Amino acid sequence: xxxxxNEKTRKALxxxxxxxxxxxxxxxxxxxxDGRKYVVITVIVALLTLLLFxxxxxxxxxxxxxxxxxxxxxxxxxxxxxxxxxxxxSAMIIIAGLYAGPExxxxxxxxxxxxxxxxxxxxPWTPMQMVALGLTGFFAGxxxxxLEKSRAALIAYGALSGIFYSMFMDIWTxxxxxxxxxxxxxxxxxxxxxxxxxxxxxxxxxYLFLLAPPFGRKLRRIKDKYGL
Numbered sequence: 644x645x646x647x648x649n650e651k652t653r654k655a656l657x658x659x660x661x662x663x664x665x666x667x668x669x670x671x672x673x674x675x676x677d678g679r680k681y682v683v684i685t686v687i688v689a690l691l692t693l694l695l696f697x698x699x700x701x702x703x704x705x706x707x708x709x710x711x712x713x714x715x716x717x718x719x720x721x722x723x724x725x726x727x728x729x730x731x732x733s734a735m736i737i738i739a740g741l742y743a744g745p746e747x748x749x750x751x752x753x754x755x756x757x758x759x760x761x762x763x764x765x766x767p768w769t770p771m772q773m774v775a776l777g778l779t780g781f782f783a784g785x786x787x788x789x790l791e792k793s794r795a796a797l798i799a800y801g802a803l804s805g806i807f808y809s810m811f812m813d814i815w816t817x818x819x820x821x822x823x824x825x826x827x828x829x830x831x832x833x834x835x836x837x838x839x840x841x842x843x844x845x846x847x848x849x850y851l852f853l854l855a856p857p858f859g860r861k862l863r864r865i866k867d868k869y870g871l
Contacts, residue, residue, distance in 0.1 A: 661749070661781060664691050664774050681767035685757070688770045692753040692777060696746045712865070713739065713747045720755035724763070728842060732759075733808065734850035736776055737801055740783030741790055741855075742862035748780025768815045775811040779804045794855070801851040805843030809836055 696713070716739035723731035736755060740748020756772035757765075783790065783800065790797040813832040814824060821828050833840070 661695070661778060664688055664695075664777065681770060684770045685765070685773070688753065688773050689757060692750055692773070696750045709743060709747055712743050713750050716743070716747075716751045717754050717758065720751060721759045724755070724759045729846035729849060731846065731850040731854065733776065733779055733804055733843070733847050734801060734854060736780040737783040737797075737804065737847070737851060738855060738858050738862075740780035741787050741797070742859065742866065743784070745781045745784030745787075748782075748784045749777040750780075752776035752778070752780035767819065768812070771812055771815045775808045779808065791859070794852075797855055798848045798851050801847030802844040805845070805847045806840055809833075809840035809843055 696710075716735055720732050720735040720739075723735055732755065733752075736748060736752040739751040743751075753773040753776065756776045757769060760766075760769050760772070783804075786800065790800055810833065813829060813836055816832045816836070817828045818824055
């Protein structure tokens with residue numbers, strides 16, 4: 644993948660692409676609730692995810708090594724989705740963003756949603772899931788200076804990410820059922836999804852508590868050795 648040389652361009656992409664991706668997911672929720680329109684938006688989200696990942700390259704970073712690391716975490720994340728109830732999927736995405744950078748975190752989150760949905764079912768909800776999980780990994784990388792120093796902050800971030808994912812996906816739940824984002828219907832959806840919201844938050848916190856320290860030690864050595 645070609646390196647984006649200009650630093651200002653990279654910074655603009657790092658800010659602009661997540662905003663465009665979020666807007667694309669919202670448009671999919673509002674206007675692509677039937678037919679095959681969602682396929683176009685899914686492809687756009689996937690292409691912009693690759694563009695965002697490319698924005699994280701510079702001369703000091705070896706792109707192929709970062710890509711391999713992202714592929715490994717994507718495989719772990721996809722596999723984790725098959726575990727019932729308490730899934731380590733988001734925890735793997737957070738760890739990827741934390742130690743491999745925000746762009747890699749977004750790539751792992753977005754592609755994990757897309758690939759795992761080949762088994763769990765693709766549809767208009769797929770771009771929403773890609774963006775929600777991508778942002779989970781992206782902001783883990785953004786806040787990595789804090790999250791690496793404080794285990795409590797990392798666990799809290801994991802729990803909040805689970806709540807964010809549930810709330811973000813309930814936008815799709817409401818718009819797909821009533822055709823618009825009605826506040827009363829949205830609050831009702833949040834109430835009925837409370838069990839799932841709690842399970843997402845608990846599973847993220849639990850797996851980060853168990854997995855972040857050993858993964859962190861290994862990944863810090865990899866970063867030092869290969870200059871990632």
